[in-house]
Amino acid sequence: MSSSLPLDGVTVVSIEQAVAAPLASRHLADLGARVIKVERPDGGDFARAYDAAVHGSGAHFVWLNRGKESIAVDLKAPSGREAVHSLIRQADVFLQNLAPGAAERLGFGASDLRAAHPELVTVDLSGYGRGGPFEQRKAYDMLIQAESGLISITGTPGDAVKTGIPTADIASGMYCVEAILAALLRRYRTGVGAAIEVSMLESTVEWMGHSLYTQLYTGQQPARMGVSHVTIAPYDSYPTADGEILIGVQSDGGWIALTAVLGVPELATDPRFQTNMARVENRAACDAAVADRTRGWLTADLDAKLAEAGVPAAQINELKDVAAHPQLAARNRWRTVGTEFSPISALLPPVTFDDVEARMGDVPALGQHTAELLAEAGVDPQGIEQLVANGVARLHR
Numbered sequence: 001m002s003s004s005l006p007l008d009g010v011t012v013v014s015i016e017q018a019v020a021a022p023l024a025s026r027h028l029a030d031l032g033a034r035v036i037k038v039e040r041p042d043g044g045d046f047a048r049a050y051d052a053a054v055h056g057s058g059a060h061f062v063w064l065n066r067g068k069e070s071i072a073v074d075l076k077a078p079s080g081r082e083a084v085h086s087l088i089r090q091a092d093v094f095l096q097n098l099a100p101g102a103a104e105r106l107g108f109g110a111s112d113l114r115a116a117h118p119e120l121v122t123v124d125l126s127g128y129g130r131g132g133p134f135e136q137r138k139a140y141d142m143l144i145q146a147e148s149g150l151i152s153i154t155g156t157p158g159d160a161v162k163t164g165i166p167t168a169d170i171a172s173g174m175y176c177v178e179a180i181l182a183a184l185l186r187r188y189r190t191g192v193g194a195a196i197e198v199s200m201l202e203s204t205v206e207w208m209g210h211s212l213y214t215q216l217y218t219g220q221q222p223a224r225m226g227v228s229h230v231t232i233a234p235y236d237s238y239p240t241a242d243g244e245i246l247i248g249v250q251s252d253g254g255w256i257a258l259t260a261v262l263g264v265p266e267l268a269t270d271p272r273f274q275t276n277m278a279r280v281e282n283r284a285a286c287d288a289a290v291a292d293r294t295r296g297w298l299t300a301d302l303d304a305k306l307a308e309a310g311v312p313a314a315q316i317n318e319l320k321d322v323a324a325h326p327q328l329a330a331r332n333r334w335r336t337v338g339t340e341f342s343p344i345s346a347l348l349p350p351v352t353f354d355d356v357e358a359r360m361g362d363v364p365a366l367g368q369h370t371a372e373l374l375a376e377a378g379v380d381p382q383g384i385e386q387l388v389a390n391g392v393a394r395l396h397r
Contacts, residue, residue, distance in 0.1 A: 005032025005356055010184065013088050014038065014068075014095040015075070015108065017045045019141065019166050020200060021097035021125050022064035023173035028093070028180065029067035030349045030358040036091070036373060037068040037364065038084055041394035044072060044366040055342035057363065062344060066337050067361025069369035072394035073387070075106050080392045086377035088113065088120070092187075093180055097125040100136055110195040120193045121183040123176055129199035139200055144168035148204035153211050156226045172203040233279040233286050234258070237316070238294040245299050247290065248312045252276060257309045261302075262293035338362035340396075367394040 010033040014025040022037075022045065029035040039045050045061065053059040071087075073080035085107070088094050094113060096103045103109055103124065110122040124130070127139020134147075145151050145162045155161035176198050183194035205212065211222045214230070222230045227246060229235040234255075235248045249255050252275055256268040267273055267289055272282040279286045294302060299315055306313040317325070328334065328347070337346045337360050349358045370393050374384045387393035 003356070005359055006353070007031040007033035010034070010093065011091040012036065012093040012095060013084065013091045015084070015103070016095060016097055018047055018097070019060060019064060019169035020173040021095055021176065022047070023170060024123075024125070024176035024180070025068065025095055026064050026066060027173075027177045027349065029361060032359055033093075035068040036087055036369075037065065037070050038075070039070055039072045039366055041072045041074055041367065041391060044070070048366065054344055055339065057339050057341055057344075062339055062346070062363045066346060066363045067359055068364055069373060070364035070367055070396075071370045071373040072367030072396075073370070073374075074392045077390075077392040079387060081107055083374055083377040083379060083387075083393075084108075087373060089117065090376075091120065092184065093121045093123065095123040095125070095176065095180075100126055100130075114193060114195055118193060119187060119191060121180060121187065121196065122193070123180060123196045123198065125172060125176055125198045125200070127200045129202060130197060134201070141166040141168045141200075144200045144204050147201055149208055149212070150204055153208075153222050153224055155224045157224055160224060167207070168200045168204040171207050172198050172200040175203050175206075231280060232276060233283045234290045236287055238287070238291045240294055240297050240299040240302060243299045244316065245294060245302055245306075246314045246316060247294070247306070250276075250312065254311055255279065258290070258306070258311045261305050261309050261311060262290065264289070264293060335360045340365035340368075365396045368396040370395050 007028060010028070012025055012028050012033050012035045014021060014035060015038045016022045016025060025035045025037070037045070043049065045065070047060045047064065048058050050058045050060050054062045071083075073083055075081050075084065088108075094108070096108060098106075104112075110124055113122055114120055127144060128134035128137060142162050145154075145168050148168065150167060151160050151162050154163055176196075179196045179198065183196060187193055210231075214220060214222050227237050229248070232248065232250055235250075237244045237246050247258065249258055255273065255276075259265050259268045271278065273279050273286050273289070297305075303313055303315050333348050334345050335348060336343050339362065346360060348360065351358075371384055374387065374393060375381075379387065384393065388395055
């Protein structure tokens with residue numbers, strides 16, 4: 001196996017907190033980049049204290065921060081800012097998701113940084129983007145899900161809900177990764193960096209996909225469909241003898257196969273159900289016909305039979321089932337990484353290279369690398385002691 005990860009030799013300095021930016025930089029760390037996480041001395045990234053679910057560490061934090069180095073310095077102090085500037089001078093990428101305007105006020109605005117370092121790739125991640133009436137609004141995942149329309153199509157007809165994962169954070173974090181990789185590729189050709197802006201709102205609206213286009217070109221707000229689908233049938237949860245099963249038929253051939261498994265082949269040629277558009281038009285009757293047959297099966301037996309016939313179906317796993325999922329085990333996707341309290345299990349990233357495995361580094365304690373990074377920034381040992389004594393820097397004891 002090769003020892004070279006795709007981003008070996010790339011250094012990222014990130015003034016980050018919460019989910020979106022830490023997710024982006026963690027993916028870069030997994031790919032081999034050196035990621036220097038800048039945190040406040042008084043508690044650090046506030047995601048550290050969301051909970052203590054993972055042997056004393058926050059579940060969000062361990063998910064988002066493996067493989068990074070933590071430097072805890074006060075950016076309101078000139079000496080703290082200068083230390084971070086020294087690290088940026090040696091970096092390839094600078095990423096930040098501070099409140100709008102905060103990076104500029106602290107001297108970390110993209111235009112200033114790139115004027116001094118034209119080869120630097122800078123990324124400003126914000127809720128609503130620069131300019132416009134929403135620029136200064138508070139923005140976090142639930143609010144962006146609401147503003148983007150995601151909540152309007154999520155849930156059931158009588159109950160709007162947000163998604164169970166931070167979709168807006170994840171979308172914007174992944175677009176940051178995509179943009180950084182593209183900018184680095186261009187820089188290797190041209191020698192010139194980039195100033196990148198990523199908006200959580202725009203990232204999430206992009207993910208609205210077909211629902212947004214339905215609204216644009218029909219004038220119709222797509223209904224909240226639960227686990228069903230506005231333009232496909234049968235596509236829903238159906239009762240079984242011991243629970244329920246999800247079935248999602250996306251083609252007329254799939255409908256023929258489903259009717260065969262359920263023992264009602266005559267429904268394959270029923271004019272009400274012969275095409276997907278007909279099945280959608282007659283959704284209630286179609287769902288009733290499927291449910292009438294599925295309730296006679298045990299869930300596991302029907303799931304296996306449908307899989308054998310090539311009909312898309314799935315049992316509804318709880319998270320304990322996911323943790324023990326046979327596919328993840330068979331593909332050897334779990335690894336052990338360290339935290340300040342205890343080793344934990346973590347999933348390999350979903351992107352697999354055939355010649356090298358992702359770097360699954362430890363989750364840093366707050367200020368774990370402060371002394372080393374301050375020294376790298378040119379601060380002598382006596383100066384480090386003075387910064388710590390003055391509360392400008394924090395060491396992990």
